[in-house]
Amino acid sequence: MIGDSTMANKKLDGGNPERGWGHVLAGFFSEDIVVDNHAQNGRSSKSFINEGRWEKVISQVKKGDYVFIQFGHNDEKKDSTRYTVPGGSFDDNLRRFVNETRAKGGIPVLFNSIVRRNFISPDDKDMKVDARKVPGAATKPVEGNVLYDTHGAYLESPRRVAKELGVAFVDMNKITHDLVQGMGPVESKKLFMWVQPQTVPAIPQGREDNTHLNVYGARVVAKLAVQAIAKEVPALAGYVRYYDYVVAKDGSGDFFTVQEAIDAVPDFRKGVRTTILIRKGVYKEKLVVPESKINVSLIGQEGAVISNDDYADKLNRLGEKMGTSGSSTCYIYGPDFYAENITFENTAGPVGQAVACFVNGDRAYFKHCRFLGFQDTLYTYGKHSRQYYEDCYIEGTVDFIFGWSTVVFNRCTIHSKRDGYVTAPSTDQGKKYGYVFYDCKLTADEGVKNVYLSRPWRPYAQAVYIRCELGSHILPVGWNNWGKKENEKTAFYAEYQSKGPGANPQARAGFSHQLKTTKGYEISTVLAGDDGWNPVKNGNAVFEIKR
CATH class of the missing domain: 2.160.20.10 (Single-stranded right-handed beta-helix, Pectin lyase-like)
Structure with a gap:
C-alpha cells in the first residue's frame, strides 16, 4: 500500500486513537493475504517519489503482488515539495506507479481520496483545507446538513488513469461521501479525530480534525473499501473475511x-x-x-x-x-x-x-x-x-x-x-x-x-x-x-x-x-x-x- 495519512499506519504512543484505513485492513482478509503498508503522513505522489519511498517499495514488489495506490490529499497542497497538477503531473505520477508495478509482474489498483468531513459551504472556488483545531480555540462557521467536496479535480485523476491503462479503480471518495453524508454532521464526528481535551494522553488539548480517522472510523471505512475491492478485484474476493x-x-x-x-x-x-x-x-x-x-x-x-x-x-x-x-x-x-x-x-x-x-x-x-x-x-x-x-x-x-x-x-x-x-x-x-x-x-x-x-x-x-x-x-x-x-x-x-x-x-x-x-x-x-x-x-x- 502506498499513500498518505488517511491510509497510513499510526504511532500508538499515549493511546493515540488515530488510524489510517490501511492500518486496519489486514483484519478483513485471511492470513493468506499479507498487508505491507508503506503509506506515510503528509506525502503526496510527488514527495513519495522524491524521498525515495517509491523506489524502496517497487524494489520489493514480486510477481502477483497487488499495489494499492491512493494519493490526492497532499497533492492539493501548494508547497513546492508536494504540489502536483491534476491532469498533468499528478496523472503522470500515477502512471509511473502503475507501469512500474506491471513491469515487475505486480497488479496495481488505484483509489481516489476519502472525503473530508466538511459541512461548511466554501466561500469561493478555492479548495478548503482542513486544519486540526483545538476545541474552543476559535469561532467556526455553523455547519449545515450538506457535505461539500474539497478535492475537486484530484478525484478524477485516479479514475482517468485507471480507465486509460485498464487498471482496477476503487472510488473511495464516493464510498466515504455516502457514509459521511448519510450519518450527517453530528454522527459523522464519530468517524474522525474529534477528541475532547484531557481524555487522551497523546492529545491532551484535544482535537477537532475532519480529515483523519479514529479507530472506529478506520474500521468502518476499511470494511467499505474491502467490499469495493472484492467487487473490482474478484481474485481477492475469496480472501475477504468479516468479523464483528x-x-x-x-x-x-x-x-x-x-x-x-x-x-x-x-x-x-x-x-x-x-x-x-x-x-x-x-x-x-x-x-x-x-x-x-x-x-x-x-x-x-x-x-x-x-x-x-x-x-x-x-x-x-x-x-x-x-x-x-x-x-x-x-x-x-x-x-x-x-x-x-x-x-x-x-x-x-x-x-x-x-x-x-x-x-x-x-x-x-x-x-x-x-x-x-x-x-x-x-x-x-x-x-x-x-x-x-x-x-x-x-x-x-x-x-x-x-x-x-x-x-x-x-x-x-x-x-x-x-x-x-x-x-x-x-x-x-x-x-x-x-x-x-x-x-x-x-x-x-x-x-x-x-x-x-x-x-x-x-x-x-x-x-x-x-x-x-x-x-x-x-x-x-x-x-x-x-x-x-x-x-x-x-x-x-x-x-x-x-x-x-x-x-x-x-x-x-x-x-x-x-x-x-x-x-x-x-x-x-x-x-x-x-x-x-x-x-x-x-x-x-x-x-x-x-x-
Missing part, C-alpha cells in the same frame, strides 16, 4: 486486549454469532467470558496466544491463596462459545495447580486450539456443560484434563510432560457420560514412562478411549483408583480398539472394561443432551466466518 471485532497488539484492530472485545459484545445477543478475530501476538490477561455473552466466536490467527501465570498457591490482591479455580488464564461461562486456532496457556510452570482454561458454559466448541500448562491444564468445570474439542493439542503432567463436564475429544493430541495422570474426571452419579476420546493420539516427552489414562477425582468418574493411539508412556495397568478401592465399584473406565505400544488390554486394571462395540458412544449421542446438540453436523456451518 478485531483484537490486535499492533493497533490494526478495534481493541488491544481480548477482554475489551468480549466486554463490547452485546449481552444476550440471540440468533446470531459475534465473531472476534485475534491477530498474532501473546495477550497476557485473565480473560472472562460472562454468562451474558452468548454465541461468541474467537478466531485466532497463527500465533494468537492468551496467556497468564497464576497458580493455586499464589496470593490474590487480598493476600489469600488463589486456589485451583482462581488460577485460570481463561474463564468461559457464556453458552455456545466457539474458539478456533487459539492457544490458551498458563506459564506458571511446575508449581502445582495452574489452570489454562476453565470451561463452565454449555455447548462449548474448540477447534485447532492448544492448551498448555503443567498440573490441571484444562478444567472442564460445568456440571451441566457439554464440550467438544476437535483437532486440539492438550499438554500437562498431573490430572491435566479434569472436571465434571461431559466432553468429547476428537482427533486430539494429548501430551504428557512428566509422569502422572492424563485425566481426573469427577462425573456426577447418574450422568450417562464423562470423558470420551475418539481417535486421539497420546504422546509424551522423552523419558516419561509412568502415565495413567485416568484416576477418579470423584467416585463416579467416567473416561472412555475409542480407537486411540497410546504411546509407550502409558502404563500397562492403564487406570488408577486414586488410592481408594471403593472407587473401583463406581467409576467407569473403558477402551475400544486401543492401539500403539501403550495398548495392553490383557494387563489393564481389573475394574476397567474393553468395549466390544461403540454403540451409544457416537459423538452425536454423547453430546445430544435434551436439545440434540451436534457440533459436527453440516460441516460446522453455524461457526463459519462471514465472507
Whole structure:
C-alpha cells in the first residue's frame, strides 16, 4: 500500500486513537493475504517519489503482488515539495506507479481520496483545507446538513488513469461521501479525530480534525473499501473475511486486549454469532467470558496466544491463596462459545495447580486450539456443560484434563510432560457420560514412562478411549483408583480398539472394561443432551466466518 495519512499506519504512543484505513485492513482478509503498508503522513505522489519511498517499495514488489495506490490529499497542497497538477503531473505520477508495478509482474489498483468531513459551504472556488483545531480555540462557521467536496479535480485523476491503462479503480471518495453524508454532521464526528481535551494522553488539548480517522472510523471505512475491492478485484474476493471485532497488539484492530472485545459484545445477543478475530501476538490477561455473552466466536490467527501465570498457591490482591479455580488464564461461562486456532496457556510452570482454561458454559466448541500448562491444564468445570474439542493439542503432567463436564475429544493430541495422570474426571452419579476420546493420539516427552489414562477425582468418574493411539508412556495397568478401592465399584473406565505400544488390554486394571462395540458412544449421542446438540453436523456451518 502506498499513500498518505488517511491510509497510513499510526504511532500508538499515549493511546493515540488515530488510524489510517490501511492500518486496519489486514483484519478483513485471511492470513493468506499479507498487508505491507508503506503509506506515510503528509506525502503526496510527488514527495513519495522524491524521498525515495517509491523506489524502496517497487524494489520489493514480486510477481502477483497487488499495489494499492491512493494519493490526492497532499497533492492539493501548494508547497513546492508536494504540489502536483491534476491532469498533468499528478496523472503522470500515477502512471509511473502503475507501469512500474506491471513491469515487475505486480497488479496495481488505484483509489481516489476519502472525503473530508466538511459541512461548511466554501466561500469561493478555492479548495478548503482542513486544519486540526483545538476545541474552543476559535469561532467556526455553523455547519449545515450538506457535505461539500474539497478535492475537486484530484478525484478524477485516479479514475482517468485507471480507465486509460485498464487498471482496477476503487472510488473511495464516493464510498466515504455516502457514509459521511448519510450519518450527517453530528454522527459523522464519530468517524474522525474529534477528541475532547484531557481524555487522551497523546492529545491532551484535544482535537477537532475532519480529515483523519479514529479507530472506529478506520474500521468502518476499511470494511467499505474491502467490499469495493472484492467487487473490482474478484481474485481477492475469496480472501475477504468479516468479523464483528478485531483484537490486535499492533493497533490494526478495534481493541488491544481480548477482554475489551468480549466486554463490547452485546449481552444476550440471540440468533446470531459475534465473531472476534485475534491477530498474532501473546495477550497476557485473565480473560472472562460472562454468562451474558452468548454465541461468541474467537478466531485466532497463527500465533494468537492468551496467556497468564497464576497458580493455586499464589496470593490474590487480598493476600489469600488463589486456589485451583482462581488460577485460570481463561474463564468461559457464556453458552455456545466457539474458539478456533487459539492457544490458551498458563506459564506458571511446575508449581502445582495452574489452570489454562476453565470451561463452565454449555455447548462449548474448540477447534485447532492448544492448551498448555503443567498440573490441571484444562478444567472442564460445568456440571451441566457439554464440550467438544476437535483437532486440539492438550499438554500437562498431573490430572491435566479434569472436571465434571461431559466432553468429547476428537482427533486430539494429548501430551504428557512428566509422569502422572492424563485425566481426573469427577462425573456426577447418574450422568450417562464423562470423558470420551475418539481417535486421539497420546504422546509424551522423552523419558516419561509412568502415565495413567485416568484416576477418579470423584467416585463416579467416567473416561472412555475409542480407537486411540497410546504411546509407550502409558502404563500397562492403564487406570488408577486414586488410592481408594471403593472407587473401583463406581467409576467407569473403558477402551475400544486401543492401539500403539501403550495398548495392553490383557494387563489393564481389573475394574476397567474393553468395549466390544461403540454403540451409544457416537459423538452425536454423547453430546445430544435434551436439545440434540451436534457440533459436527453440516460441516460446522453455524461457526463459519462471514465472507
